[in-house]
Amino acid sequence: MEKNRLExxxxxxxxxxxxxxxxxxxxxxxxxxxxxxxxxxxxxxYVLSFLYxxxxxxxxxxxxHSTRHVTGGILWANLHLLFWLSLFPVTTGWxxxxxxxxxxxxxxxxxxxxxxxxxxxxxxxxxAQQGRDSLLAAAIGNDWKGKLSPVLxxxxxxxxxxxxxxxxxxxxxxxxxxxxPDRRIERVLVKRPGN
Amino acid sequence: MEKNRLExxxxxxxxxxxxxxxxxxxxxxxxxxxxxxxxxxxxxxYVLSFLYxxxxxxxxxxxxHSTRHVTGGILWANLHLLFWLSLFPVTTGWxxxxxxxxxxxxxxxxxxxxxxxxxxxxxxxxxAQQGRDSLLAAAIGNDWKGKLSPVLxxxxxxxxxxxxxxxxxxxxxxxxxxxxPDRRIERVLVKRPGN
Amino acid sequence: MEKNRLExxxxxxxxxxxxxxxxxxxxxxxxxxxxxxxxxxxxxxYVLSFLYxxxxxxxxxxxxHSTRHVTGGILWANLHLLFWLSLFPVTTGWxxxxxxxxxxxxxxxxxxxxxxxxxxxxxxxxxAQQGRDSLLAAAIGNDWKGKLSPVLxxxxxxxxxxxxxxxxxxxxxxxxxxxxPDRRIERVLVKRPGN
Amino acid sequence: MEKNRLExxxxxxxxxxxxxxxxxxxxxxxxxxxxxxxxxxxxxxYVLSFLYxxxxxxxxxxxxHSTRHVTGGILWANLHLLFWLSLFPVTTGWxxxxxxxxxxxxxxxxxxxxxxxxxxxxxxxxxAQQGRDSLLAAAIGNDWKGKLSPVLxxxxxxxxxxxxxxxxxxxxxxxxxxxxPDRRIERVLVKRPGN
Numbered sequence: 001m002e003k004n005r006l007e008x009x010x011x012x013x014x015x016x017x018x019x020x021x022x023x024x025x026x027x028x029x030x031x032x033x034x035x036x037x038x039x040x041x042x043x044x045x046y047v048l049s050f051l052y053x054x055x056x057x058x059x060x061x062x063x064x065h066s067t068r069h070v071t072g073g074i075l076w077a078n079l080h081l082l083f084w085l086s087l088f089p090v091t092t093g094w095x096x097x098x099x100x101x102x103x104x105x106x107x108x109x110x111x112x113x114x115x116x117x118x119x120x121x122x123x124x125x126x127x128a129q130q131g132r133d134s135l136l137a138a139a140i141g142n143d144w145k146g147k148l149s150p151v152l153x154x155x156x157x158x159x160x161x162x163x164x165x166x167x168x169x170x171x172x173x174x175x176x177x178x179x180x181p182d183r184r185i186e187r188v189l190v191k192r193p194g195n
Numbered sequence: 196m197e198k199n200r201l202e203x204x205x206x207x208x209x210x211x212x213x214x215x216x217x218x219x220x221x222x223x224x225x226x227x228x229x230x231x232x233x234x235x236x237x238x239x240x241y242v243l244s245f246l247y248x249x250x251x252x253x254x255x256x257x258x259x260h261s262t263r264h265v266t267g268g269i270l271w272a273n274l275h276l277l278f279w280l281s282l283f284p285v286t287t288g289w290x291x292x293x294x295x296x297x298x299x300x301x302x303x304x305x306x307x308x309x310x311x312x313x314x315x316x317x318x319x320x321x322x323a324q325q326g327r328d329s330l331l332a333a334a335i336g337n338d339w340k341g342k343l344s345p346v347l348x349x350x351x352x353x354x355x356x357x358x359x360x361x362x363x364x365x366x367x368x369x370x371x372x373x374x375x376p377d378r379r380i381e382r383v384l385v386k387r388p389g390n
Numbered sequence: 391m392e393k394n395r396l397e398x399x400x401x402x403x404x405x406x407x408x409x410x411x412x413x414x415x416x417x418x419x420x421x422x423x424x425x426x427x428x429x430x431x432x433x434x435x436y437v438l439s440f441l442y443x444x445x446x447x448x449x450x451x452x453x454x455h456s457t458r459h460v461t462g463g464i465l466w467a468n469l470h471l472l473f474w475l476s477l478f479p480v481t482t483g484w485x486x487x488x489x490x491x492x493x494x495x496x497x498x499x500x501x502x503x504x505x506x507x508x509x510x511x512x513x514x515x516x517x518a519q520q521g522r523d524s525l526l527a528a529a530i531g532n533d534w535k536g537k538l539s540p541v542l543x544x545x546x547x548x549x550x551x552x553x554x555x556x557x558x559x560x561x562x563x564x565x566x567x568x569x570x571p572d573r574r575i576e577r578v579l580v581k582r583p584g585n
Numbered sequence: 586m587e588k589n590r591l592e593x594x595x596x597x598x599x600x601x602x603x604x605x606x607x608x609x610x611x612x613x614x615x616x617x618x619x620x621x622x623x624x625x626x627x628x629x630x631y632v633l634s635f636l637y638x639x640x641x642x643x644x645x646x647x648x649x650h651s652t653r654h655v656t657g658g659i660l661w662a663n664l665h666l667l668f669w670l671s672l673f674p675v676t677t678g679w680x681x682x683x684x685x686x687x688x689x690x691x692x693x694x695x696x697x698x699x700x701x702x703x704x705x706x707x708x709x710x711x712x713a714q715q716g717r718d719s720l721l722a723a724a725i726g727n728d729w730k731g732k733l734s735p736v737l738x739x740x741x742x743x744x745x746x747x748x749x750x751x752x753x754x755x756x757x758x759x760x761x762x763x764x765x766p767d768r769r770i771e772r773v774l775v776k777r778p779g780n
Contacts, residue, residue, distance in 0.1 A: 005592060005646055007200060012402075012600030015207030019215065020604065022281045027289035031296040050281070054274045058267075061200055072643075076764070079639040086607045086635070094612035101616040179271070202395060207597075210402030214410065217476045222484035226491040245476070249469040253462075256395055374466070397590060405597030409605065412671045417679035421686040440671070444664045448657075451590055569661070 003070050006078060010060060013082045017089060018053045021046055024093035042096035045108075048171060049092040052112070055178045056085060056119070066135035067126050074129065077122040084115040105167050106160035112171065113153040120146060149174050198265050201273060205255060208277045212284060213248045216241055219288035237291030240303075243366060244287040247307070250373045251280060251314070261330035262321050269324065272317040279310040300362050301355035307366065308348040315341060344369050393460050396468060400450060403472045407479060408443045411436055414483035432486030435498075438561060439482040442502070445568045446475060446509070456525035457516050464519065467512040474505040495557050496550035502561065503543040510536060539564050588655050591663060595645060598667045602674060603638045606631055609678035630681035630693075633756060634673050637697070640763045641670060641704070651720035652711050659714065662707040669700040690752050691745035697756065698738040705731060734759050 025042055028035040060081075067074075091111045095104040123146070127137050140146065152174050156167040220237055223230040255276075262269075286306045290299040318341070322332050335341065347369050351362040415432055418425040450471075457464075481501045485494040513536070517527050530536065542564050546557040610627055613620040645666075652659075676696045680689040708731070712722050725731065737759050741752040 005596065008203060008593060009596045009600055009642060011200065011204045012207055012597055013604055015204055016211055016601055016604040018277075019208055019211040019281055020608065022285060023215065023218075023608075025282075025285045027285050027292065027299075029292075031289075031293045031298050033298055036302075047278075050274075050278055054271070057204060057274075058270055061270075075643055075646075076639070079635075079642075082603075083632075083635055086604055087610075090607060090610045090612050094616075097612065097614075098616045103616045103618055104612075107621075203398060206395065206399045207402055210399055211406055213472075214403055214406040214476055217480060218410065218413075220477075220480045222480050222487065222494075224487075226484075226488045226493045228493055231497075242473075245469075245473055249466070252399060252469075253465055256465075398593060401590065401594045402597055405594055406601055408667075409598055409601040409671055412675060413605065413608075415672075415675045417675050417682065417689075419682075421679075421683045421688050423688055425688075426692075437668075440664075440668055444661070447594060447664075448660055451660075 003064060003067060006070050006075065007061075007064055010078060010082060011057070014053055014057045014060070014085065017085055018050060018057075021049055021053075021089040021092055024089060024096060041099045042093070045092045045096035048168075048175060049088050051175045051179065053085065053088060055175065056081075056115070059119070059178075062139070063123060063126065063136060066139050067130070069129065071125075071129055073125050074122070077118070077125040081115065081118040081122050084111060084118050087111045088115075100164040100168055102161045102164050105164040106157045109153050109156040109160065109167055109171065112174075113150055113157070116146075116150045116153060120150070145177055149177070198259060198262060201265050201270065202256075202259055205273060205277060206252070209248055209252045209255070209280065212280055213245060213252075216244055216248075216284040216287055219284060219291060236294045237288070240287045240291035243363075243370060244283050246370045246374065248280065248283060250370065251276075251310070254314070254373075257334070258318060258321065258331060261334050262325070264324065266320075266324055268320050269317070272313070272320040276310065276313040276317050279306060279313050282306045283310075295359040295363055297355045297359050300359040301352045304348050304351040304355065304362055304366065307369075308345055308352070311341075311345045311348060315345070340372055344372070393454060393457060396460050396465065397451075397454055400468060400472060401447070404443055404447045404450070404475065407475055408440060408447075411439055411443075411479040411482055414479060414486060431489045432483070435482045435486035438558075438565060439478050441565045441569065443475065443478060445565065446471075446505070449509070449568075452529070453513060453516065453526060456529050457520070459519065461515075461519055463515050464512070467508070467515040471505065471508040471512050474501060474508050477501045478505075490554040490558055492551045492554050495554040496547045499543050499546040499550065499557055499561065502564075503540055503547070506536070506540045506543060510540070535567055539567070588649060588652060591655050591660065592646075592649055595663060595667060596642070599638055599642045599645070599670065602670055603635060603642075606634055606638075606674040606677055609674060609681065626684045627678070627681035630677045633753075633760060634677040636760045636764065638670065638673060640760065641666075641700070644704070644763075647724070648708060648711065648721060651724050652715070654714065656710075656714055658710050659707070662703070662710040666700065666703040666707050669696060669703050672696045673700075685749040685753055687746045687749050690749040691742045694738050694741040694745065694752055694756065697759075698735055698742070701731075701735045701738060705735070730762055734762070 025039060025046055028039065088111065091104070091108045095101075095108045098104050123136070123140065123143075127134060130136060152170050156170040159170070160167040220234060220241055223234065283306065286299070286303045290296075290303045293299050318331070318335065318338075322329060325331060347365050351365040354365070355362040415429060415436060418429065478501065481494070481498045485491075485498045488494050513526070513530065513533075517524060520526060542560050546560040549560070550557040610624060610631060613624065673696065676689070676693045680686075680693045683689050708721070708725065708728075712719060715721060737755050741755040744755070745752040
């Protein structure tokens with residue numbers, strides 16, 4: 001029962017984050033198609049952040065599906081994750097409005113990095129409470145995606161000052177990593193030598 | 196159980212979309228009845244979009260009522276639908292503020308079209324997972340409304356440049372199609388030759 | 391189960407309405423206590439509308455507690471109620487910012503009236519579906535509050551042009567009618583002759 | 586069942602409060618790191634308020650976990666708590682934007698105080714309904730945190746005019762009191778003589 005309420009609260013926060021992000025897309029006062037053009041980077045940033053929140057919701061969903069008890073530590077590790085996710089709308093808006101200027105693109109990556117770390121901490125907290133041979137520990141396996149993502153974000157932050165396109169390319173790449181169903185991609189990238 | 200959380204998340208997003216749309220209705224600074232007049236198209240656009248979100252919520256509700264398992268594909272097809280619905284507030288505001296200018300009216304129709312397609316894809320994904328003789332496949336029947344709606348939106352988009360009134364008339368007509376209880380209207384429009 | 395989702399969706403919409411209303415309370419740029427003074431009517435309007443949404447949530451809660459099945463008619467009667475309630479933030483803001491000017495005060499009353507009518511229609515729809523000797527029909531009794539409230543709102547609308555203070559006094563009075571526990575007030579106002 | 590809906594509504598309101606607070610963090614129009622500097626007090630105020638809402642959600646969660654029946658009095662005591670919590674975004678924004686000026690810092694403390702009182706009233710209402718030997722009465726024990734917090738807020742309000750840093754230090758201290766797990770801190774501060 002406790003778990004249900006934590007899930008419901010997290011769902012509420014994620015639903016609001018995903019929806020208020022769209023408030024950064026301000027309808028232009030003019031009415032031509034060309035007037036939508038400056039909105040394009042804002043729109044694409046919104047699409048990317050929507051995907052990220054969707055991925056977090058999806059993974060959060062699976063993580064708690066294989067969780068029994070909720071402790072105080074898990075509650076706060078979850079709130080810590082929600083904190084960093086709550087910064088997505090403002091960093092998305094900053095990056096989009098400034099057409100991927102270096103600093104906003106780096107800050108966007110920093111918030112992605114902190115959210116990934118918070119997710120990792122939450123996962124560790126649950127596994128520590130449930131034991132190494134728990135359902136969750138088995139479900140995440142070697143967790144190569146969870147380990148690769150923060151490394152790529154970390155690389156993307158300084159690269160934003162070389163070219164924001166490389167950084168945003170990395171953000172899109174990580175999102176796709178999580179979107180494509182696991183088995184197929186794992187076969188290609190990880191389990192090369194046989195099954 | 197998984198299904199419950201998908202429903203709860205979708206309900207949250209739809210509840211927020213339907214409520215933040217009203218933020219486009221900005222209270223005028225003046226205090227006469229005449230000062231409300233320029234708000235009228237914004238208000239009517241809000242009413243129309245409120246109806247649409249209500250219809251989507253209603254149908255979503257029925258669709259998942261006859262769904263058992265939720266797969267990864269269904270999760271993402273659902274998020275795809277929510278993405279297009281999340282654009283309703285901004286396109287509603289743009290159309291309303293510009294008193295149904297051609298381009299905003301066409302863009303409004305485009306988002307309606309994409310939402311309709313996303314709904315169709317979600318429905319197909321569920322039926323593909325459940326089998327052709329599933330409860331859902333039986334419930335939607337020949338789905339003439341689901342097939343007619345996108346055609347009408349598609350017609351409304353270019354017609355907005357002839358007269359936005361035709362387009363918005365079509366949007367209202369489609370909304371009414373879904374509002375009026377099925378049996379009565381089906382009898383009139385589809386099942387003309389006998390029962 | 392269907393009922394649960396209607397309740398959850400309504401709770402979501404009411405929770406968002408009650409919370410976005412507070413966005414009308416904009417923090418002043420200055421930092422003296424005197425700078426809060428012009429916010430006072432906005433604050434009091436917020437308190438009043440918060441009470442009203444609380445009352446609606448409370449009553450909605452009880453109404454559906456004694457409801458079994460949810461039909462298409464009930465779904466739409468419920469959305470109709472949520473529509474009028476969704477206009478509370480904008481009319482509250484308009485009335486508050488203009489320090490209870492006549493027209494905004496009348497429009498506020500008009501939205502209260504429409505919400506009361508929508509609530510009445512929803513109640514009738516549920517009773518029609520459940521039968522006159524249903525739990526709900528018994529629970530609401532003679533429903534004198536539900537009948538008196540719209541009459542008082544109707545009186546308050548023209549009275550706003552005489553004095554907005556009378557109208558807002560009536561709005562406060564109706565809110566208090568619903569807040570004070572039923573039995574005590576009923577004894578005083580209705581059941582005077584014995585019992 | 587009634588309890589579930591009160592919890593769901595409260596979760597919804599708390600989820601929205603925690604998320605709209607972030608709307609006060611407006612992305613700057615410039616794109617240098619230095620442009621984020623004026624945002625720092627707004628950001629830190631957001632972090633503090635996020636912690637407070639998290640603590641309230643956490644405690645609310647535990648309080649209702651040991652509650653059976655929900656009465657009209659409990660419903661309204663709960664709405665009264667939500668009312669004061671709903672003022673967090675505006676007072677957080679006012680304090681942050683004005684870089685901890687005395688008056689906004691005092692008003693922030695006043696809202697914290699009122700929320701603490703409302704929480705206490707809600708707790709008393711539940712215990713009054715459940716009896717002194719209820720689960721909740723046992724769970725809260727001597728409730729030294731619940732009694733100390735309002736005293737510290739009360740001290741912080743006038744102290745804001747001496748130095749807002751003392752007040753905000755007190756706000757942070759109270760938040761940490763609640764964050765640190767009970768047993769450890771209780772051992773140090775309360776149960777000094779043995780156990």
